Amino acid sequence: MQTPRRFLPSLSLLQAFEAAARHESITAAAQELSLTQSAVSRQIRALEEQLGTPLFLREKQTIRLTLGGAAYAREVRDALRKISQASLNLRANPRGGTLSLAILPTFGTRWLAPRLPAFLSAHPGITLNLVTKLAQFDFAAEAADAAIHFGHADWPGAECLQLMGEDVVPACAPSLRAEIGIASVADLRRAPLLHLTSRPDAWERYFRRHGVDDENVHGMLFDQFATAAQAAAVGLGVALLPTFLIEEEIASGRLVRAWEAPMRSEESYHLCWPREQRDYPPLALFRDWLLAEARAFEARRDPPA
Template sequence: MITARRFLPSISSLLALEAVDRLGSASAAAEDLSLTQSAVSRQLKQLEEQLGVDLISREQMRLQLTPAGAEFAKEARFLINRLGQASIKLRANPTGGSLNLSILPSFGLNWLAPRLRDFVKSHPEITVNLQTHNLPFSFNTGTAHAAIHYGVRDWADVEYLPLMPKYVLPVCAPTFLDKPIEKPGDLLAHPLLHLESHPDCWEQWFTLHDIPAGNLHGMLFDQSSTMTQAAIHGLGIALLPTFLAENEIAQGRLALAVPGEAVTLGEYFLVWPEAQSGSYPLIKFREWLQSQTQDQSTRDVVHS
């Protein structure tokens, strides 16, 4: 339901209030807005009369926002920024339809990005805007309409589309090991590289190989890409997703640290708030993503 119009201030009055709060004076706000100081004062007076609340303290020569005025100015700033972002998106895609997708850096760079051109070509009416995240975030505080999530179904109040398991391989620089390793347990004698967002990956990997391992220590990285570079430069053994490891192995920059098949430690999902379920850009992106992951599953049966 739309708020009663009598409670909706004009954009010009909100801009005046926000500028006074941000800059600290009516004269500075007037210069920022290309208005006269008296025009700014009129906008503030009209806003107070409309709301029936004192927003400005006029006891001194310099205008001061009341506590209520300062709080309202914060809300106004947030709404003005959101409206500005919406305007930019509309200019970028006049036909309408955009999808703000929050992605995991490694997955986005190495798996999604090479395929995304196909979606853009099939749906030129939809603009996909990419953001990155490493740690869980809230849809309530950001602008993302959907996100790529890794792990298990532990994100509350979202809808899930399973994409694919995350297969991983232990890899290191080709010259890192003095002699070949034949047993998974022998990796414990070497420095292991860890990912900040999934610090227990190595423990999970050893558990799958029936090897007790706890409280493992080593260098910690915030992104798989930087951990990959560390492994390439001989700083330790990294546990990388196959879509990242296999490319580096093919280029000769990395090698398997121990023989064996890739194992899965979790699953990738597309997640979105229920309120976004009927969004046309999201519906089309889900359909496309499903077709891509089905094709991927067919090609990767060797890992199943």
């Protein structure tokens, strides 16, 4: 059923309203839009008449949003942002097929990025946009079609496809390992331990796995693997790091395994997407390709100890 025109105001009216709402000033909105104050005022009046409700409270020379106007402004701002993003995507790829993907920083740069040329070569009509996200977010509020997620398949309102697991290993600078003289897992308790904010109990899990006291495990906190790995490499402590994300550091000798026994993480890497995006063609193609890459990678890895 076609939406009545009164509920589909023109973009010029919405832009004038959004700017005035954001600045809480007709003058500032007029300057931003390169219009006169009277033109902006007329557009806002026309929008109010079309909607049949006031959007601003007018007091002398000032304006203030009504409660309904404030809620409407948030919705309009989001809609204008989505229209702008859609226009940018179309300009970048006139043939269509844009996929916006949220990625975990270190996983994205170390594992995913080197494989993306193969996907883009196989699907030249698809434009891939990447943005880094460390935690779950509301797909309805973000311009993302899908996200790489580490954890369980529990993203609210989304579907998740498990890609692969992960083994972590204690890693540190060669000098620190020699200084501490690590001859057993228990010796790690004498080392400064580095922690990730997203996995605050990882060290406790590791020690329990190997029968070592896991009480009062403290140390520096980091929000990304890359910074934790850098801190470990310069001798600040021992970090539990995914083996496949530190291959370069291990090969170069900047990092060594403080203890050889890895631990399989309880969580996994997933590709997650909003349910309504399930059949979006670029997402379907990327999903099939990514799953095949992850399965092939898992098959090549050594089984965890």
